[in-house]
Amino acid sequence: MADSRMNDPGLGTPTAPIPNLGASKASIQAHYDREPLFYERFLGPSLAYSAAIWNEPANRDTLEAAQLRKLDWHIDMSGADSGRRVLEVGLGWGSLIKRLMVRRPGLEYVGLTPADNQVQYVRSFAPENFVTEISAWQDYQTNRPFDAIVSIGAMEHFAGKTMDRNGRIEAYRLFFEFCARMLRVGGRASIQVNGWANIAPGSEARHIAESGIDRFWNEGNLPHASEMLLASEPWFNLIHLEGKQRDYIYTLRAWIRNLRRHETDLVALVGSEMFNDYLHNLTVCLEAYVAGALTLYRLVIERKGPVAGLGSVPKG
Numbered sequence: 001m002a003d004s005r006m007n008d009p010g011l012g013t014p015t016a017p018i019p020n021l022g023a024s025k026a027s028i029q030a031h032y033d034r035e036p037l038f039y040e041r042f043l044g045p046s047l048a049y050s051a052a053i054w055n056e057p058a059n060r061d062t063l064e065a066a067q068l069r070k071l072d073w074h075i076d077m078s079g080a081d082s083g084r085r086v087l088e089v090g091l092g093w094g095s096l097i098k099r100l101m102v103r104r105p106g107l108e109y110v111g112l113t114p115a116d117n118q119v120q121y122v123r124s125f126a127p128e129n130f131v132t133e134i135s136a137w138q139d140y141q142t143n144r145p146f147d148a149i150v151s152i153g154a155m156e157h158f159a160g161k162t163m164d165r166n167g168r169i170e171a172y173r174l175f176f177e178f179c180a181r182m183l184r185v186g187g188r189a190s191i192q193v194n195g196w197a198n199i200a201p202g203s204e205a206r207h208i209a210e211s212g213i214d215r216f217w218n219e220g221n222l223p224h225a226s227e228m229l230l231a232s233e234p235w236f237n238l239i240h241l242e243g244k245q246r247d248y249i250y251t252l253r254a255w256i257r258n259l260r261r262h263e264t265d266l267v268a269l270v271g272s273e274m275f276n277d278y279l280h281n282l283t284v285c286l287e288a289y290v291a292g293a294l295t296l297y298r299l300v301i302e303r304k305g306p307v308a309g310l311g312s313v314p315k316g
């Protein structure tokens with residue numbers, strides 16, 4: 001009989017600490033440890049700092065409705081709609097927690113972020129069964145497996161700025177190995193990340209994107225779809241992969257509109273330098289998307305193992 005652990009390296013407790021090959025804790029904190037009110041004004045009440053799922057025509061949709069649709073999509077695709085234990089990597093300002101508090105109030109949830117004030121903010125409204133930890137995934141350990149993992153808009157930070165394709169694959173491999181260690185067999189991870197579209201190296205669109213990435217995800221890097229597939233295949237089967245450029249274009253447009261609408265308040269709150277910095281960074285990122293260099297990936301993968309509950313192969 002085949003051993004289900006064959007071609008399944010990395011199970012069990014890691015024997016050595018997992019290195020951080022991506023953005024430093026200091027750069028994550030510098031980016032996210034800011035006044036929540038600033039984010040609330042431009043991200044909207046959901047405080048979701050990631051692309052939404054828009055219905056066409058987008059001008060008849062709203063950012064809030066589209067963010068809710070996105071959260072529900074990840075809840076359903078990961079199995080968090082029915083699983084008992086759910087892990088979120090990169091909890092942000094708690095947008096997923098708020099939705100899960102409505103849909104799955106009794107859930108055992110654990111959420112991770114290295115940014116202290118995101119955790120302080122989320123603890124002010126999350127009940128006790130929603131556990132939030134100031135921790136990078138690289139430092140998190142548990143011996144109780146999860147049924148589902150959701151990670152939205154965090155993987156941009158998991159590979160270092162100067163890494164080439166092989167370096168990124170190695171960085172993502174460490175992340176997927178971590179996910180495999182956390183999940184029961186058959187458990188799913190639903191991941192959303194900004195990534196490279198398939199464009200030629202050296203093209204004008206690529207230059208625009210490179211300067212955008214530098215400003216927007218400083219110290220970070222973005223994946224190609226093939227890199228995520230290669231890095232995850234030792235432990236996972238593919239359930240779903242999509243590239244939805246328009247979802248981030250519409251989201252960025254809504255954020256830029258919000259920034260402009262609240263300019264006076266926001267400048268009073270954080271100063272004109274930070275305000276202009278955000279406006280510029282979002283605009284460059286939008287240009288890179290419109291030029292076709294970047295796209296928004298949603299990846300759903302399932303922890304490999306024997307398929308339970310379907311009985312044996314019929315004989316005769």
Ligand SMILES: C[S@@+](CC[C@H](N)C(=O)[O-])C[C@H]1O[C@@H](n2cnc3c(N)ncnc32)[C@H](O)[C@@H]1O
Pocket residue numbers: 028032047048049050089090091092093095112113114115118135136137138151152153154157158
């Ligand atoms: C762009 S925000 C997205 C937050 C949230 N998922 C959302 O959609 O609004 C990225 C999040 O990833 C977190 N993050 C970055 N690197 C991380 C790491 N190594 N481990 C865990 N979280 C990380 C950041 O602190 C932040 O909370």
